[in-house]
Amino acid sequence: MxxxxxxxxxxxxxxxxxxxxxxxxxxxxxxxxxxxxxxxxxxxxxxxxxxxxxxxxxxxxxxxxxxxxxxxxxxxxxxxxxxxxxxxxxxxxxxxxxxxxxxxxxxxxxxxxxxxxxxxxxxxxxxxxxxxxxxxxxxxxxxxxxxxxxxxxxxxxxGVPMTLLSFIALTIISRGYKEKSIALSSEVKQKESLHLVFSRLAKISNEENDASFYQQAIELLCQYSKADYVIYGLVDDQDRSKIRTNLVYKDGNQVDNFLYERAGTPCENVLTIDACVHRSGVALDYPKDLMLMQEGIEAYVGYPIVGANKCTIGVLVLLFKAPLNDEQILRTVTDVFATRISAELRREALQNELKATAYVDYLTRLPNRTKLLTYINRINTEFAGRDEQALLMLFDLDYFGDINRKYGYDIGDQVIKVIGERLNNYSAEGLFFARSGGDEFALVINKVKTDINALINVHWTAIKAIVNQTCFVGNRKINISCTMGAVLFPSQQQDNFDVISASEQALIRAKEQGRGKYTFFDPTFLSNKEYIRALEADLLEALKVEDGLSVYYQPKVNKAAELFGAEALLRWNSDKRGFVSPAEFIPVAEETGAIHALGRWVVEQVIADFCQWREQGLPLVPISINVTASQFEDPEFIAFLISIVKRLDLPYHLVELELTESGLLTDKDNAIITLSKLRKHGFTIALDDFGTGYSSLSYLNELPLDVLKVDKSFVDGLYDERNRELVKSILAIGQAMELINIAEGTESLEQVELLSSMGCQYFQGYYYSKPLPKIEFEAWLKKPLANGHKI
Structure with a gap:
């Protein structure tokens, strides 16, 4: 140095x-x-x-x-x-x-x-x-x-560079502190101003005069923003390509409202995207917006007005003839005002909805059944004596009960809500949609003038497209279809209740032909309805006088055809009607509630046969009895079952209760409690038709089961490799859970061999035996039994 x-x-x-x-x-x-x-x-x-x-x-x-x-x-x-x-x-x-x-x-x-x-x-x-x-x-x-x-x-x-750097750094820091001090002072003033404007907005929001709220709010925004124009408008109900202003302020003074096109304006972005802000040059960016050009507008701030279901229904706009330097605070204020106006609009809409609750479905916001009946009645009155017709299309969602059972009623409600929203969107002049109840919807087409079949096809195609579109509920994708019945009125039916009933009959007939279809009402359907009523009456009468009712037994065997058990099957050979197929009278019994009386009769008959065989010294094998969902949920039936077996001193394990997946899925928790109670007494529990429902393995594992039955549909499909792998999986599940596997519907040696190679030990089907009357079945009891079954 x-x-x-x-x-x-x-x-x-x-x-x-x-x-x-x-x-x-x-x-x-x-x-x-x-x-x-x-x-x-x-x-x-x-x-x-x-x-x-x-x-x-x-x-x-x-x-x-x-x-x-x-x-x-x-x-x-x-x-x-x-x-x-x-x-x-x-x-x-x-x-x-x-x-x-x-x-x-x-x-x-x-x-x-x-x-x-x-x-x-x-x-x-x-x-x-x-x-x-x-x-x-x-x-x-x-x-x-x-x-x-x-x-x-x-x-x-x-040392010169670092000294200079230190000096410059101190200078910049000093200048920065000064700028921040000025900015802080400005920010304090802005916050005081914001506090004042928001306080005034809160005050006018709490006033009881709803009509003056919007005007006072826009005036307040105009005073704060110093905007050359403040515009509050909603999308026009008659022409959604235009916006109709509700309030317009120019230079702080209210001016006349007007209607303007959305296209080519920044308001279109607000409506379709979100808030739109141009600090300068907005007129050049939107040359088709004549107002911006004529008024010499330079800056634009626009925020959406949001209605129910988060749909944008209008705009709140500030226009300035000078560029904006710092628009952030202004954006916040405009957003708050737009949000508050949106909330007020939704409150008014809700208030109006509450007034109309008596005629509106709470979930879909569609007219309810009461409104539907009123509307049909008005049309019938209006068209009386005139050559005019209306069309009612009644449709419901296929297998909607399975969705409720699988996902829960909350998810089911959300699906109904989505379908309702879609139908609302499809609604137009002359189309009246309603939710008539549950998963059932209705469309009334007023003043039918074209070819009926063509008209039905057009709207049925649209309705199917609406319903079949995947419903996204949370993270779930739910696919659904619908079935429809249609009726023309007043020519086919005149009373409003009869119109609904006629469409319901057409809907029932459509379901019989296969889901996802529609049927037009035919007067002969009413005779079919009378047939069902008559069949129900004859069935109940047969129970009283034992007219042709009997229990048949279909053996369950091992591969060597040794008897392992049997399934009790109800047959009806009426003196009046002749042989009536179970496929015909069982659904009627379930629909009408007669299944409860039939179920008791079957149990009594099986128990009586047990007692008779015991007296004859014949060996006893487990007999399975089919139990429907409604029977299983009936505490009286369960108590009756336990009581009759106990009273006649029979071993409980001889009575095997056969339930389907859908029957158990109705109420999972109660199903497990009831099954546990029955199993504790000693009853054998079998799950029928496994694989055709929606039960998960975790749910299956929770059920106290003894027997797993492979459904006939899977056995029929053994020749298809994919079905064969599925059957292997079902059998593996049963083996892993230490359940007895029984294959239903075995009709050939080849099926038996295939199933046996997969590990299935027991079979039931026509290859071994068809269902037999009691006398013929007794011959099986005298043969060697599988596994030494003998009491």
Missing amino acids: LLTSDDIESAIYFSKLHLASIIFGYPVFVLIFGYWTRFKHTKLVFALFTLLSVPLLFINFLSETSLRYGQQVELVSYITIFGDQAYLLTGETYVYFPIMHFIYGAMSLFLAYCALRFYRRKQNELSAILVFTVFLQFITSYIGYQIDQLNSNWVYVG
């Missing part, structure tokens, strides 16, 4: 101070610029620089000649560029001095990185200053090196 004195001790002392200031400055600059650029690892880098610098400080002060020089130092006379005499301390380089060069290089790289971070944050001025400082530091270092080599008569200027 250069000195004016030739005292070598002073030179060494000042050299130590000079080096100490440089070493101390390294971590300080790292800390300052690291935090300034918000470098997340600043503390770590600072710690590393400090860790390297502290030892150097100690070495510098403990060394006899400072960190820079070794043991041999001397003062050399030196003439500076200014002509002054000075003395230069020189000597051999100390062994640790290169570490300072390393730290210096690392700090320069870090400052360069900070410059890059300033640049990325758009602080170009600071970035340029840092880059220039690093560059200047290298220049001054080079000058210092040349002086040390006595190749230059310059003076040391190594």
